[in-house]
Amino acid sequence: MKKQHMPQVGGALLIAFFMAFPFVYTANDYPYIMHLLITGFFYAILASSWSMLSGYAGQFSFGHMGFTGIGAYTTALFSHYFYLTPEPTNLCAEFAIGGMYLVVVDPIGVTSSTLVQDCLSQAMTIWDGSVEVTPMPVWLGIVLGTVMGGIFGLLIGLLVLPLRAAYLALFTLGFAEILRAVVSGEIAITRGQAGIELPYIFRDGITLFGRYYDKTDKLPSYFVMFFLLLLCLAILAWLAKSKFGLFVRALREDQDAAAALGVNTTRYKVMVFVITSMMAAAAGATFGHYVAIISPNNMMILQMSLVVAMAVVGGVENFVAAAIGAIIIEFALEMLRNSFEIGALTIDMTIWRLVVFGILLMLTLRFSRNGLIAPMIEYFTRGDVGKETVAKRVAGKGAEGPA
Amino acid sequence: MEFSYIFWSVIGWMVFWAVAGSYVTRRVYLRRDLDTSNAGFVGAMMGAAAGPFGLAPLWFKTPEIGKRLLVIPPLAAVGLIGIAFGLADPSNNCVSNGxxxxxxxxxxxxxxxxxxxxxxxxxxxxxxxxxxxxxxxxxxxxxxxxxxxxxxxxxxxxxxxxxxxxxxxxxxxxxxxxxxxxxxxxxxxxxxxxxxxxxxxxxxxxxxxxxxxxxxxxxxxxxxxxxxDFPIIRLPSVEDPWLIKTSRGNMQLFDTVSISNPRFTAAVxxxxxxxxxxxxxxxxxxxxxxxxxxxxxxxxxxxxxxxxxxxxxxxxxxxxxxxxxxxxxxxxxxxxxxxxxxxxxxxxxxxxxxxxxxxxxxxxxxxxxxxxxxxxxxxxxxxxxxxxxxxxxxxxxxxxxxxxxxxxxxxxxxxxxxxxxx
Structure with missing residues (x-):
C-alpha cells in the first residue's frame, strides 16, 4: 500500500467506524456519547463549510451562525404555524389545496398560552377530535430552511461584493447581530428568548430493520446527522476538486489578478456564499429538530467563535481536517469538564477548559497556521511526492519521466 | 396602526427613491464621464431627502459633487424621518416632551x-x-x-x-x-x-x-x-436653582436634564x-x-x-x-x-x-x-x-x-x- 493512499484508507475506516459505532457501543453513557457525536457532526458541518468560505475562498464571514439560525427558525416557524386539515376552521387564515386546507395559525406570543388560544386550538375544541389535523412534514421544513439559507446567502453575498477582509468580517458580524436582535425582539412570532419548540426529526418514532426507535432515541438522529455531514463533505470535495475550487482559491490569493485572468469573481464570490450558507442552514434546521428547541442564543457570537476555533485548530484550508477537528474538539471540551482539586484549590474546569481552548487556538494560529490535523493529512498525501521527484532528478530521468 | 401606516409609507418612499437614486445617479455620472466615487452616495441621499424632485435636477445637471452636496441631503433625509415620526405619533414622548x-x-x-x-x-x-x-x-x-x-x-x-x-x-x-x-x-x-x-x-x-x-x-x-462625589452647587440661588443643581451622585441642568455622576466624570x-x-x-x-x-x-x-x-x-x-x-x-x-x-x-x-x-x-x-x-x-x-x-x-x-x-x-x-x- 502506498503512503499516498493512507488518507483514503483512513477516511474509509473512519466512516466505517462511525457507521458501526452506535451498534457496537453499549456502555451506560450511550445516550450521552451519542449526543456528543451528533453535536460533533453538527459542528463538523459548520466548520467544514466555514473553511470552504474563509479558508478556500478567503471570505472571512462571522455570520455563519446567523445562517444556522435562519435554517432553524425557518423550519421551526413553518412547523409551528402551518397545518393541514380536511375541513376549514373558519377561524384562521386558510387556503384550499386539493381537498385539504392549509391552515396558517395566528401568532399569539409567549404570555398568552393559557389565556388566549390560537385559532387552531379553538377550532379543535369545537371539533372535539372529530377532525384530524396533520402537521407539516419535518423534511419539508428542513428543505425550506435550507432554501431560505440559500436566499439569504445570495442576498448577503451580493451585499458584501464590494467589501474585503476587515469590512467583510464586520458586516457579517453585524448581519448576525441584527438577525439575533430581530428574533429576540419579535416575541409575538418567534417567542423571543423563551425559544421556540420544534418537533423531533422522526415525530412518531421510526422502525429501522425491524426495530422500533422512539422519537427521543439517538440512533436515527445520529444517522441523519452523519449522512448530512457526509453529503456536505462530498459536495465540498467535489467543489474543491472542480474548476470552482480552483477559481475560488484564485479569488482568495489575489482577487484583482484572478479577475484579470478571466475569473468571474463576482459570480464565484456569490456562489460560495450561497452554497456554504445552505449547508449551515441545513445543519441548523436538522440540529434544531434534533434538540427540539431553539432560542436566539444559538446564534450567539460564542457559538461562532467555537466554529471558527474548531476550523482553525483542524485546519482552515482543508475542510476534512476542519470537520475532524470539530468532532475531536467537541469531545475534548466535554471530557475536560471534570473539575479537580490541587491542594485546597478547586479548579472549575467548566470555565478553565475554554481558557485552555483559547490558548490552544492562539498557539495553533501562531505556530501551525494550517491547523493541527491538516498537516497530518498532507504529510501522507504529499509526503513522498517530493522525495520521488528528487529521486527521479538524481537518477537523471526527471525530465522525461511520466508527469 | 395610524402610526405604522404614515411612518412606514414615508420610510418606504424614501428607501425606494434612495435605491433608485443610488443606482441611476452612478450610471448617469459614469455616462457623462464624471467622478463617480461619491455619486452613488449623493444619489441615495438626494433620493431619500427629496425623492424625484431632488433627483431630477441631479440627473439633468450632474453638478460637481462638493461638500455641500455631501452634507445637506443626508441631514435633510434625517430631518424628514424625524418629521414623519412626529406627524405619525404626536403623543410620543420624543415629540411632545421637550x-x-x-x-x-x-x-x-x-x-x-x-x-x-x-x-x-x-x-x-x-x-x-x-x-x-x-x-x-x-x-x-x-x-x-x-x-x-x-x-x-x-x-x-x-x-x-x-x-x-x-x-x-x-x-x-x-x-x-x-x-x-x-x-x-x-x-x-x-x-x-x-x-x-x-x-x-x-x-x-x-x-x-x-x-x-x-x-x-x-x-x-x-x-x-x-x-x-459632586460638590453641592445651587445656581443661580439656593431657593430657585434652575440653572444647575447637584447632589452627590447627580447633576440637574435647567431643571430638565439630569446627568449621573459616573457618566459625567467618565466623559470629562x-x-x-x-x-x-x-x-x-x-x-x-x-x-x-x-x-x-x-x-x-x-x-x-x-x-x-x-x-x-x-x-x-x-x-x-x-x-x-x-x-x-x-x-x-x-x-x-x-x-x-x-x-x-x-x-x-x-x-x-x-x-x-x-x-x-x-x-x-x-x-x-x-x-x-x-x-x-x-x-x-x-x-x-x-x-x-x-x-x-x-x-x-x-x-x-x-x-x-x-x-x-x-x-x-x-x-x-x-x-x-x-x-x-x-
Missing amino acids: SFVASQIMNGLIIGIIYGFMALGLSLIFSILGVVSFAHGEFYMIGGMIVYFMTAVWFPGINPGIAILAACAITFALGAAFERLFLTPMYEGKIDRPVEYGILITFGLAFTLQYFVQAVAGANPFKARRFI MCILVLLALLYFLHRTWTGKALRAVSQDREAAAIAGINPDRMNMLAFALGGMIAALAGAMLVQAFSWLPQVGAIPAMRSFVIVVLGGLGSLPGAFLGGIIVGLVEAAGTGCVPDTQRAASYIPAYGMIVLTLTLLLRPTGLFGRRFAGGAHGKF
Missing part, C-alpha cells in the same frame, strides 16, 4: 463621547497595523475589572485614580506583550494573508481573556462605587485624555512617528522610524484606551466578563462610520452612534421591543454605511470592488 428629548440628547452625547473615545483606540490600531482588533471589548472589560478589584477587593479605600493608572499600565503591558508574541510574524511576510490572521488571532485573544477573567473572577456582576476624563492624546500625536516625536507610519510605512522607515516599534506602541496604546474607557465606566454599569461585547460592537460601528483609521472620524462617529441609540431606545413606542433591538441600532448604522459610503465619513482609502456580473 425635557425628555433634551435629556435623551444629553445622554446620547455623553455615552457617545465615551464610546467614541474607545473607538479611537480601535482606529489607532487599525491605522498603524491594518488589523481590526476583535479583542477591544476584552481590554475594556479588563480595565473595569482591575479598577473594581483594586478599589473594592484587594486594597479597599485606595484612591481610584491609582487604580485607573494601574489598569492602564497593566493593559498597556498586556497589549505590548501580545503584539510581540503573536503579531510580529505578520510584518515579516511569513503569513499569506495578514489581515485574516490579525482578525483570527485577536479573536482568539478575546476568547481566552474573556474566559480567563470569568474563571478567576466568577460570573457574578460587580459594581464599583463612584469615584468622586475621556475628553481630557483625548486632548492629551492629540497633544501626544501632534506635538511629540513619537506621536508624529506614529502618524507618519499610519500614512506611509515605507516612507516612515526611510525617515528613520522603526515601524515595528510603532506597531507595538499602537497596539498597546489602543488597548489602553479601551481599558481606560472601561475603568471609567465600571462605576456606571454592573460589570461582567461578557460586558465587553456590546461596546466592542459599538466601536466597530463607530470606526466604520467614521472611516477606518481616521481619528476625528472615530470621535464624531461615536457621537452619532450615541445619538442614534438614544433615539432608538427613547422613541420606539414598544419599549420591550426597543430594548431587544438595542444591539441592532448600531449594526443598522454599520450596514447602511457599508452599503452607501464604505469609506465612512473621513475614510482615506477603501480596498474593495468586484469584477464581472453575476
